[in-house]
Amino acid sequence: MTAMVSSAGRRRSMDVQKIILLAILVGIFVFLSLAAPNFFAIRNFTNILMQVSVIVMIASAANLLMITGNFDLSVGSVLAFCAIMHAYLTKQGMPIWASILACVAIAALWGVFNGVMVGVLNVTPVIATIATMYAARGFAYLIARWDGGANITAGLPQNFAEFGRTMLFGQVPIIILFMVVVFAVFFFIERKTPLGRFSYAIGGNLSAARLSGINVVGVIVALYVLVGALAGLCGIIQVSRVGAAFPNLGQGLEFDVIVAIVLGGTSMMGGEGSLVGMLLGALVVGLAANGLNLFGVQYFYQTITYGVILIGAVLIDLAVHRKA
Amino acid sequence: MKKILLAALILSVAVAALVLVGCAKKTDEGYVGGKPTYVVGHIVYTMEAQYHQGIAKQIVEYGKKMYNAKVIVLDAQGKDEVAMSAVENLIQQKVQAISLHYPNTGLTTAAIKMAREKGIPMVTTLIRPSERIAPHVQPLEGPSSQMMGEVAAKQWLAAHPGVTCRVFILDFGKFPQIEEMRTGAFFQGVKNVDPKAVLVGQLNGFSSTEKSMQITLDALQKEPRINIIFGGNDEMGLGALAACQQVGRGKMKDGVPLTEVIAGLDANISAMAQIYNPNSSFKLTHGAVRDNAIAEMDTMIGMITGKIDPKKYAETQVLSREFDYWNSTMEEAQRFLEVNYLFTGSLKDEVAKAAK
Amino acid sequence: MSDEILVEVRNLQKHFPGVRALDGVSFCIRRNTVHCIVGENGSGKSTFIKTLTGAHQRTAGEILLGGRPFEPRSVGAAIGSGISVLYQELNVVDDLTVQENLTLGKEQSLLGFVRKPRGLEAVKEILLSLDPSIHLGDMVGCLSVAQKQVIEIAKAVSTNCSLLIMDEPTAALSEQEVGRLFAIIRKLKERGITVIYISHKLAEVFEIGDVVTVLRDGQVVDTLQVAEISRACRDVPESCLRIVRLMLGKVVVETYVPRPSTGPARTLLEARNINNTKLRGVSFELAEGEILGFYGLVGSGKTEVARVLYGIDEYEGEILVKGARRDLRGVRCALGAGFAMVPEERRADGIFAGLSVRENIPMMRIGSILAKGLLSRGKENALADRYIASMSIAVRDREQKVALLSGGNQQKVVISKCLNREAEILLMDEPTRGVDVGAKHEIHEIIRSLASKGRGIIVFTSEMPEVLHLCDRIVLMHEGQVGEIVANGSPAANSDHIMSVVAGGR
C-alpha cells in the first residue's frame, strides 16, 4: 500500500501486459484465420494496418502525452478541422504543398492552445481539450458552410485524391508507410531524446521534475503541439484517401486513440507506458473490428465485443498479477 | 484577487455575448415591412448531413420569398433530449407552426401532441411518426430506390452477362422506414432484374464517408465478387467508392461498369460530380430537397391559415428525382443542383476536374 | 504489573521473492514501556511493523498478544485488537476538520446518518492534553506536520489502543516539536499505553526509550535496557559506543574539525536584505569551499531562505552570485545562476520512484549524457556507475527502480542527481532526514569533500548535532530574521547559546 510496493508492481505489470496483449492478438488471429472467410491474406493484413494507421499515428504522439499524465480529447475535431481547411484552401487554388504546411501549422496552433490551457493555466486536460473539441468541430462545420455546403467534396484537385490511395509496389497502401515512419520517429523520441525521458519524469513526479529544472511547461506544450500537428496531418491524409472533406471526419477518434493507449498499458495517471504496447492495443482493436466485419456481424454486437475485449484484457492482466 | 476574478468574468462573458449578438443579428432583416408576417420553426435531425442543411436553407429562402415568413432553424444534433428541448424552445418562442424531422417516431408523436396542447400545429417529414395524427411530407423514396436498383442491375448484367449481382448495402443501422424506403426497395429493384441476386451484407456506415470506406474495405475482403453497392446516403456511397478505388476498383469505361456499380442517395453535388464522371463507378442517386422544403412550408402556412386541418393525417408526397449516368443528362442535373442545393458552380467543370 | 509481557515475537519470518526481510526475529515487549527498535534502513524495521499490523502476512513464526496467539488478517483486525500505527506519511484527510478526522471510521450513526458523536468530550480532553492549540473545527489541511501527528496520536488513543507504533515520528519535526512529542509519549505511558518507537537517532532512544532492540539484516542483534546503557555511558563514555557498534558494526563519532582554510576564499554568494512574506531583512555571505549552516525552529524561515535561493518563492532584495546581481525568478533561473538543491521532501520532490537509478541521476543535467543531442546509453551507464561507486549507493544494479531502495540510498540518489548538475552552490535542505546513522555519516563526508573541492554549500537542518558537526559558520534564524551568525568552533557555537538565540532571538 506504500508508494514503493504499488509502483514496483506496476512496473512489472508493463511487460506482463504486453505479453497478454500479444497472446490475445495471436488468439484472435488464429481464430479468424480458421473461421473467417478470406481473413488470411496479405491484402487483408495491409487492409487491417490501413484501418489502424490513423489511430496509430496519432496515438504515437498521444502516448507520450499520456505518459506525462495528460491527454487530448480534441484530436478527432482537429483532424476534421484541418481536413476541411485543407480542402477549402486547395479549392481556393492554393498549391497543395502550401496548403498542407498551412494546415499542419494551424493544427499545431490548436495544440499550443491546449498546451497553454493545461500547462500554463492548469485547466484540467478533460475540460481544456473538450472545449477545443467543441470549438474545432464547430469551426470545421462553419468553414464547410462558408464554402456553401455541409462538406467540401467538389472542386478538389483529383490527383491529390489519387495520391492518398497510392499503392507501393502495387501492394502496400502509402498510408501504411506513413504509419511506419511516424511510429519509428516516436519510438526514437521515446527512447533516445530528452523529450521522451522528460515525459516519463514529469508523469512520474511532477514536482521533482520542476525542482530538477525540467522545463515542464515546455514539454507539455511541445507534446500537445505534436499531437495536434499529427492529427492535422492525418486529417489531410484522410481527405486525400476519401477524396472529399467532411466535418464529421474522425468522430470518436479520441476514444479509439485513448483505448489503444490504455490497452497498451499506459496508465492515465502517467509515469509509465510504451509505444509498442500501444501498437499491440491498436492492433487488437483493429483485428477484432476487421474480423467481425468479415463475419458480417451487425454493429450492435461489434460494440459489445469492443467492450468485452477492453475489460477482458485488463481482467486477465490483473488475474495474472494476483498469481505473480 | 477578487478584482481579477470579476474582471476575467465580465471580460469573457462580454466577448461571448458579442459573438452571439454578432451571429444572431444577420437572421433578422430583409422582411417586407421590416417584420415577418409569419414566424415558424423547423427542427433538423442533424445539420451534419448536406441533405438536411440543404432542406433547411430552402425552407428559409422559400419562406421569406413566398410568405414573408421567418423560419427559426434548430438542430436536434441527432439527440432525443436536444430534439425535445428544441420543440419546447420553439413553443416558448411562440412560433405559429413547426416542421419536424426526427427518426425517433415515438418522440415525434409526443412532440406533435405537446405542441398541439399549446395550439401550435406541426408537420412531420421524411420519417412518419408512430401515430398518424398530423400532416406529413414524404418524398417518394421507395419507387426511386427500386428504380435505381433495377438500373444498376441492368447495367451490370449488360456489361457482364451471366455474372450474378452480389449486393452490399451500407445503412444507418436498421431503421424500419429506411429499410422500407431505401435499402429494401433498392435490393428489390435488383432482384426484379436478376432473380438470383444475393445480398452479401448490410452494415452500418454511420452516414460517415470515412467509416463507410473502412467497412466497405472489409466487405470487399470478405466477398471480392461484390458488384453492386448501395449507400444509404451519398456520404456513404462516396465512402464505398473511395474503398473500391483504394483496392484498385471503382472503374468504368465510358459508363460501362468494369468492377462494380455504386448507388447513393440525396443527389448532392459531390455525388453528381462522380455520376457524370465516365470513369468512376458511382453512377446513381436520387433526392428531393426543394420540393420537400416547399411542401413543408406550404403545409405549415396552410395549417396557420386554416386551409389544412392540423389534426388530420394527410401525406403530401413529393417526387424524389432519380439521376443516373445513363438516363439523365448533365444539364438536368445542373438545374437540379441549382434549384435544390443553391449550387452556383458548373457541374461540367466539376466533372472535368473529377475525371482528370 | 508493568513487567507483564504484552507482545511476544517468536522466530518471526517474512520472505519476499529473493529477500528474507525478517529472518527469525524473537523478542518480548513489556506492557507500559517505550520499546525502541533501531537499525539501518533495510534492516527489517518497517517489515516487522507491517507484519505486526497485518499489512503483511508473516511467512513463519508466531506473535503472542497478551499471551494469546495473534494473527491479524488485515489492518482492520489489528486496529480492532488495540494496535495503532503512526506512519511516516501521515494518514489524515486534509479536506476534513479535526473532529471529522478523529471520528473517521467510527462515527456514531443512525440509519447511516452521522450523529453528533457522544464520546466527543473524551476526544476533546485527549486532544487538549496533547496539544491545546488545536481546535476541533480546524481544517486539517491548515495544520502543521507536528499537529497532524498529534491528531493521529489522539485518534489512536481515542480508539483506546493498548499498543502504539511510531515509525520515525520525529523525522519531520523541529527540536522544539520533538520535545513536545516526547512529553506526549510520556503522557501516553501514564495512560498505560505501550509504545514501539522506531528511530535512527540514538539521542532520542536514550531520552525516551526504556528498552531498545537492535535489528540488522532482518535479525535481532540484541535487546538492552536503556537505563543500563546510559548508566554505563556515565561511567565509561566509550561503552556508549557499544550500541552504535551493535547497530552498524562500525563506529561513528562526529566532531567538528575546522578544515584548514586555504587563504582568503572568494565570496560565491551574497544575499542582501532579502524580504518576502516570511522573511525580514535576511543577509548573509557564502565563501568558496565553505559549509554554511542554517538552523532554526520550524517557521523560523530557514526553509523559506532555501526556497528563495532556488527561485521558488518571490522576494525583494539583492542576491549576488560571484559579485554579479542575479534575479532568481523560477527554479530554472536559479539553476542557471549556479544553484542546485537537494529538496527537503525526498519522496515528494526528490526521486522519480518509478524510474531506475540510471534514469534518475542525469535528470538535472540531461546534457551530461547527450551525444549529438541524443541520449547515449554508454555515457548514461558510465555516469550512473560513477556515482553508484563514489556515493557507495547500495543497489542490485543500475537498472533497479529507485522506489525499491532504502531511504538512505534514495537520498544518495537525490544527492547524486544534484551533484551531477555540477553547480557551484549546493542548497541541501535536511540532507540526512530519515537516513540511518551509517548513511548519515557517509553523506556528511561527501558534503565535506565537496566543500574541500571549492563548492559553496548551504545546509538547512533542524538537527543541532548536524549543524555543529558539519558547518563552518551557522546562521541562526528566528521568526524570519537572522538572529546571529556564529563561526563554528568559536565559544558562541554551543548548544545553549544557539537554543537561546533560535528560541528567543537573543
Added chain:
Amino acid sequence: MTATRARAGFAVDQKLILIGLLLVINVFFSLASPHFFAVSNYFNILKSCAMIVITGAGATLLMMTGNFDLSAGSNVALTGVVYALLAQAGVPLFAAGCIALAGGTAFGLINGSLVGWLNVPPFIASLGMMYIGRGLALVVSDGSVIVDRIPPSMLRIYQGTLLGMPYLAWFIVFFVAVFMVIQRRTLLGKHALATGGNRNAAFFSGINTGRIVFVLYVIVGALAAFSGILTAARSGAGDPRSGNQFEFDVILAIMLGGTRLQGGKGSVIGTLLGALVVAVLDNGLNMLNVLTFWQSIVKGAILVMAILLNEKVMAGARKRGLARASA
C-alpha cells in the same frame, strides 16, 4: 484560527462564481430575447437538464472518491429500451419501471464490482460497460425505436405537473436535496470524501474503501436507470440511441461544479449549478437563433472560462493555506 474561515471562504467563493456566471448569462439572454425570461422557459431549462442533474447528484459523490462512470449514457438507453419493451408487452408501467430500475442498478453493480472489488481502472471498466450497454440496448431493441402499443400514460412523468411545477423539476429538487444530505450528513458522504482525499487514511481508519466505491457505482447505476425511464417517458418510446454522450454532460456538470476528477472535496450544489449553466446556455443560444456550430464554440469558451475562474479561486484558497503549498 484562519482554518475555519479559509474553509468557509473557499466553499462560498467557488459557488459564487457559478452563481455569478448564471446571473450574468441570464440577464444577457433576458435582454437579448423577449421569450427567455419566463417561468415556463425556466421549467423547460430544468426539464432539459433534469436527467443530468439527477444522475450527476450521485455521480458527484462517486467522483469525490476519485472514480467516474462513462457508462451512464448506455445505461440510460438500455433501461429506456427495457422499460419500453416491458410496457409494450403489457406489463403495468409501475412494475415495468421497477424492473427496468433493477436492471439499471444491476448494470451499476457490475461497474462497482469491476472497480471496487477487482480494481479495474474506472476509465476502462466504465468505458467497456459503455460499449457493452450500448450494444445490448441495440440488440434487445433490434436497433429500432420501441414505440408500438406503448400506453400513452407513459408520457405523464415527463409532461405532468404538480402544483404548477413539472414532475422533473420536483425530481431535481428531491434528488439534489437527498444527495446534499448524503454528502454532508451521512457516513457514505464522509467516507466518500475520505476515500478520495486520502485513500490510506480512510483505509487505516478501518473504512472499506472498496465497498464505498462499489455502493456509489450501484447508486449511480440506479440514478442513470431512473434517468433512462424519464428519457423513455419524454418520447413515449424506447430509443436505443438515446443518452448518447450523456456521460460527458454529467461529468462536465460535475467538474464545472468544482469537483476534481482526482477526488476529494466536491459539492452536489456545485453540480446543479454547473448543469444549469450549460442548460441555460443551450436554451438561450437557441432563443437567439444562433447557428448550432457557433453554439458549440461559445459553449467551449464558457466552459474554459468557468474552470479558469475555479482554478483562480483554488489558487487563492491555497494561498490562504488551505492545501500544502508545494513547489
